[in-house]
Amino acid sequence: MKLATVLLVDDEAPFVAAMQKRLTKRELEVETSLNGNDALALLDKNNTIEVIILDVKMPGMDGIETLMEIKRRHPLLEVIMLTGHATVESAIEGMKLGAFDYLMKPCDMDILLSKVTEAADKKRKHEIKIIEARMKEITQRMA
Amino acid sequence: MNPHMNYATSHSDANFYQSLTRKIILTIMIVSFSPMILVIVTLLYQFRDSYIEKTDDHLVEVVMKHKQNIDAFLKERLSNLRFLSANRSLEELINEPFLQEKLNLLKREYGLVFTDLGLINDEGIQMAYAGPFNLSQARYADADWFHEAIKSSYYISDVFLGLRGHPHFIIAVRHTYGGRYWILRATIDFTAFNSLVENLRVGRTGIAFLINKDGQLQTKPSFDVTPPKIEYLLKASNQDEKEIHMFRNAEEEGRRHIYVTAFLKNNDWLLVFQQDAADAFSDLDRTEKIAAVIFLLGACAILFMALILSRRIVRIIRSADKKNEMMQQQVVETGKLASLGELAAGIAHEINNPVAIMVEEAGWIGDLLEEEDLRETNNLAEFKKSLKQIHTQGKRCKDITHKLLSFARKTDSQTKDVQINDLIVEIVALSSQMAKYNSVDIRTHLQQDIPRMNISPSEMQQVLLNLINNALYVMEKKGGIIDITSKQSQDQVFIDIADNGPGIPESILPRIFDPFFTTKPVGKGTGLGLSICFGIVQKMGGDITVNSAVGIGTRFRIKLPIANMAQSERPATAPSVKTEEATLSLE
Numbered sequence: 001m002k003l004a005t006v007l008l009v010d011d012e013a014p015f016v017a018a019m020q021k022r023l024t025k026r027e028l029e030v031e032t033s034l035n036g037n038d039a040l041a042l043l044d045k046n047n048t049i050e051v052i053i054l055d056v057k058m059p060g061m062d063g064i065e066t067l068m069e070i071k072r073r074h075p076l077l078e079v080i081m082l083t084g085h086a087t088v089e090s091a092i093e094g095m096k097l098g099a100f101d102y103l104m105k106p107c108d109m110d111i112l113l114s115k116v117t118e119a120a121d122k123k124r125k126h127e128i129k130i131i132e133a134r135m136k137e138i139t140q141r142m143a
Numbered sequence: 144m145n146p147h148m149n150y151a152t153s154h155s156d157a158n159f160y161q162s163l164t165r166k167i168i169l170t171i172m173i174v175s176f177s178p179m180i181l182v183i184v185t186l187l188y189q190f191r192d193s194y195i196e197k198t199d200d201h202l203v204e205v206v207m208k209h210k211q212n213i214d215a216f217l218k219e220r221l222s223n224l225r226f227l228s229a230n231r232s233l234e235e236l237i238n239e240p241f242l243q244e245k246l247n248l249l250k251r252e253y254g255l256v257f258t259d260l261g262l263i264n265d266e267g268i269q270m271a272y273a274g275p276f277n278l279s280q281a282r283y284a285d286a287d288w289f290h291e292a293i294k295s296s297y298y299i300s301d302v303f304l305g306l307r308g309h310p311h312f313i314i315a316v317r318h319t320y321g322g323r324y325w326i327l328r329a330t331i332d333f334t335a336f337n338s339l340v341e342n343l344r345v346g347r348t349g350i351a352f353l354i355n356k357d358g359q360l361q362t363k364p365s366f367d368v369t370p371p372k373i374e375y376l377l378k379a380s381n382q383d384e385k386e387i388h389m390f391r392n393a394e395e396e397g398r399r400h401i402y403v404t405a406f407l408k409n410n411d412w413l414l415v416f417q418q419d420a421a422d423a424f425s426d427l428d429r430t431e432k433i434a435a436v437i438f439l440l441g442a443c444a445i446l447f448m449a450l451i452l453s454r455r456i457v458r459i460i461r462s463a464d465k466k467n468e469m470m471q472q473q474v475v476e477t478g479k480l481a482s483l484g485e486l487a488a489g490i491a492h493e494i495n496n497p498v499a500i501m502v503e504e505a506g507w508i509g510d511l512l513e514e515e516d517l518r519e520t521n522n523l524a525e526f527k528k529s530l531k532q533i534h535t536q537g538k539r540c541k542d543i544t545h546k547l548l549s550f551a552r553k554t555d556s557q558t559k560d561v562q563i564n565d566l567i568v569e570i571v572a573l574s575s576q577m578a579k580y581n582s583v584d585i586r587t588h589l590q591q592d593i594p595r596m597n598i599s600p601s602e603m604q605q606v607l608l609n610l611i612n613n614a615l616y617v618m619e620k621k622g623g624i625i626d627i628t629s630k631q632s633q634d635q636v637f638i639d640i641a642d643n644g645p646g647i648p649e650s651i652l653p654r655i656f657d658p659f660f661t662t663k664p665v666g667k668g669t670g671l672g673l674s675i676c677f678g679i680v681q682k683m684g685g686d687i688t689v690n691s692a693v694g695i696g697t698r699f700r701i702k703l704p705i706a707n708m709a710q711s712e713r714p715a716t717a718p719s720v721k722t723e724e725a726t727l728s729l730e
């Protein structure tokens with residue numbers, strides 16, 4: 001059993017590759033995309049993904065825009081922002097838009113891992129709550 | 144800056160301002176003097192012309208009148224004689240007592256003008272005589288005047304000495320008695336006539352005299368009249384037919400004279416009026432002297448004003464230039480910081496990603512080393528040490544790039560109304576742990592009634608933290624005291640951060656605010672801290688200065704203008720606009 005399924009979105013291919021290997025080694029299922037559009041497409045196809053690690057600064061659709069779109073389409077997915085530059089503003093904006101947390105590049109593997117587990121937990125708890133609500137509704141209807 | 148270059152610049156500056164002063168003085172002088180000279184010269188010239196014309200006219204008129212007077216005098220005397228000879232018979236006239244009686248009558252009537260009377264027959268023998276001299280039976284057959292008198296009905300002679308040896312002249316009237324010419328003759332007293340002529344006095348030196356056609360003086364002027372002068376006068380007066388002549392001769396014994404001449408007695412005599420030009424135009428002279436004095440005084444005043452004014456103007460220009468220069472330097476400094484910031488941000492971005500990749504790759508190697516088959520390698524410890532070093536250095540790169548970015552980026556520069564003391568207290572609390580570790584005592588001396596200021600608290604804290612950290616760093620080994628003082632003085636708020644650390648050597652003091660300048664060992668500092676502080680304080684409209692003495696300590700002083708005072712602290716004036724901003728920034 002994997003710890004969580006993650007989607008890693010970053011425009012730097014070598015970074016994505018190294019990260020994928022390291023996270024996989026730490027019992028995570030890792031999918032990757034090199035830009036926001038690919039990530040969105042992948043999310044539409046793959047519903048096992050629980051947490052997204054998203055780079056803020058990307059060419060084309062940047063992290064903030066991608067975050068907005070993800071949150072619009074998949075409100076339950078948790079997003080951890082990864083920023084290469086210390087712009088508190090973009091991090092704050094990400095948080096306002098519903099990101100789970102933000103980390104600065106290069107980040108400590110242990111911290112990243114703990115954040116990912118936390119995010120996955122949160123997502124699962126949300127899902128459980130939703131299922132519970134549904135169940136309640138169904139039982140009420142049946143009664 | 145190079146001290147020699149500095150010297151050269153200030154030297155050429157001095158030259159520039161000196162020549163500017165000269166130019167201003169010259170301009171003021173030209174502008175002031177030209178109209179003044181023009182006006183004075185024009186007025187003086189006009190005045191001189193009209194004054195001379197007036198004086199000339201006056202002299203001509205006076206002389207004309209005098210000439211008429213003398214002519215009238217001669218004519219009257221002649222009429223006296225003519226009346227006598229026409230109304231009296233020869234028998235009466237030849238009777239000396241009768242003649243004496245007539246002479247007395249004339250003397251009584253006209254004063255001492257008539258000296259004597261005589262009756263002369265056509266042979267030139269004086270048949271009767273009344274007068275002071277014994278001239279009865281005197282013979283005039285050879286006298287010039289007799290020949291002239293016998294030829295015409297009347298005759299007025301020139302002045303001559305005659306038989307009596309006294310200067311006099313004669314008025315003679317010819318009459319016919321019994322078919323023969325008889326001449327009734329009167330002698331005119333020279334003194335009386337002389338005083339009549341000399342009666343014409345104008346000014347101090349204006350005097351008249353008479354000369355005859357031959358250039359002999361007919362009166363006795365009180366000064367010498369030289370023959371060349373007489374010749375000159377006659378020549379000048381004879382040059383045309385005018386009744387009256389006026390001319391000025393060239394200098395003569397250092398004096399210029401004005402002459403007015405008029406012929407009288409049927410052009411026999413020339414009345415000459417002579418006056419010193421200096422005397423005639425003394426008023427003009429005085430006016431000219433006054434004008435010259437006024438001009439000189441005016442010139443002095445202008446010169447004085449030009450000197451004072453130009454100095455003042457140049458001083459103002461100089462200080463304006465200095466200000467301008469300082470502002471330009473500031474602009475350059477700010478621009479330098481800004482462009483450096485952009486550059487730094489670019490570099491930081493570009494470096495950060497590869498560094499992140501390197502760190503991740505190193506991490507991956509570390510992960511792989513954990514696997515069993517590699518565990519047995521002899522060099523495992525070395526590998527791990529190496530990877531740790533890569534990780535540490537990657538972190539260091541991250542620190543540098545992040546600092547560069549924070550130097551370049553716009554931090555939270557939203558302003559709020561803050562109490563500066565609160566910020567200080569907060570930062571001191573943050574630093575207290577580190578201070579304790581370094582055995583440094585941070586003491587605060589805060590003035591309590593400092594008004595709230597409208598500044599960015601995070602920026603201000605960044606500055607304070609930076610300065611405190613620097614102080615802590617230098618006192619790392621020995622420990623010490625940091626004194627933080629806040630106080631308000633008129634329109635400025637001062638925040639002093641003073642340590643008793645080793646101090647900053649004078650040689651590097653001017654460079655400490657330069658970006659990338661650091662005294663810390665490689666890897667310990669980016670050299671951006673103080674230049675970030677400098678930029679922030681400048682942006683707030685304030686100033687940051689440093690005082691340091693090696694072995695005693697260093698004091699940084701932040702000066703903030705009170706213009707940053709929060710709206711609520713200001714005396715109620717215009718409705719506040721800033722409040723809204725402040726509220727917004729609280730979000």
